[in-house]
Amino acid sequence: MAYEIKEFPQLSWSFSRMKMLQECPRKYYYNYYGYHNGWLREAGEESKHIYRLKNLQPIDAFFGQKFHEAVTGIVKERKKELLEPDKFRRSINRMIKEAYHESKTLLEDWRIHPKWYAMISEVYYEGDITQEKKDSIIKKINITSENIFLSKSFKELTENDVEIIELDELKSFEINGLTAYLKIDALYRVGEKYVLVDWKTSARDDSLTDVDQLILYSWYANNVLGIRLEDLEARLEFVQLEKMEKYQFSNSDLSLIDRRIDKDLKQIQSFLLDPEINQPLPKEKFFQTKGSSLCKYCNFREICWRG
Structure with a gap:
């Protein structure tokens, strides 16, 4: 299929996109x-x-x-x-x-x-x-x-017989009628347990922001890949700090994602002249911080x- 040149890019959502807008x-x-x-x-x-x-x-x-x-x-x-x-x-x-x-x-x-x-x-x-x-x-x-x-997760991935589900690949999926993007460092199954890993190379511990991202990854694993939450362990591996944090999220945690995307979409659309084709307002309307x-x-x- 021939490449189609579009006047405006596709409207999408990601954590990094919203962070930049804010x-x-x-x-x-x-x-x-x-x-x-x-x-x-x-x-x-x-x-x-x-x-x-x-x-x-x-x-x-x-x-x-x-x-x-x-x-x-x-x-x-x-x-x-x-x-x-x-x-x-x-x-x-x-x-x-x-x-x-x-x-x-x-x-x-x-x-x-x-x-x-x-x-x-x-x-x-x-x-x-x-x-x-x-x-x-x-x-x-x-x-x-x-x-x-x-790192416990790295050891499991290199020393055990694991089934790799996702590994550092950009994936897109639909949520609330919007195309969303994410890239999971590693998602694998070891025994009866699924493990979702996010390796952090920063010297800072930004756990609150990082946990939000883990919730999104867990939403994807549950809603797109069909992995039960009770079988899923999410981990933050702070490689510079030699530290790991483990989480197991509930349906209540995952419901935050739907509410957040609805809120984010309204903010994105406030900068659009025509949401149907993702046409932005003039550059001057995107104020400088x-x-x-x-x-x-x-x-x-x-x-x-x-x-």
Whole structure:
């Protein structure tokens, strides 16, 4: 089937989308509307510019992505050669060094094909990563490379005969007439029990926000995959903190998801000119959260501040 070019993107819902809207509506506009079709050769320069900025990655986010890829590689692709902390650490180090090299040397290639090459936002905006940040990333790599092998969930996935249900794949599903997206780090069955895992690489414990996300994952496991709640254990594995939290949710907990999405949809639609085709209001109606400390690290500050 031929690719269909649409004037506006599909309306969807996710935790990350709503978090961005609450942080800064202007950032939300750029990330979900302004970039649209910016990958097309005939697109306008502003759309192309926004699309490039959307593809920037802060070094911490890039580390988190590569950490999850390495874990997935071991579990899904049975990369036994990485089943040692030192080899795991070297693998992540190599991926980050390659991205850093691309960011420093392939700026013009990235401008033309921002999806093909890595561009670390600190390199793009500041010309380099500070030594303090480099030291922080090295420390983070060293700690997580040791602690992932102490994780109960990782041990079960690599040492036991488990049935893998989901593993770090973006999935879409319908809820309340809306397309929603999520990506579960791991969902598997060991014996008669199903285990849902979310590995966290941050040094902060954001349990309240993280638990909300676990409830959504449990809703998906129950309503889409048909897993009974009494058979499902949800876990937060804080890899930097060497800490795990376990949860078992009820139908009452899951009902919060339906109510939240109804509320979120009303907020999303308040920024739409035509909800039927997901046509947004003019950019100026998506106000900037001026003075926020988040502005300093926003991917879109180049185009947002210029205006």
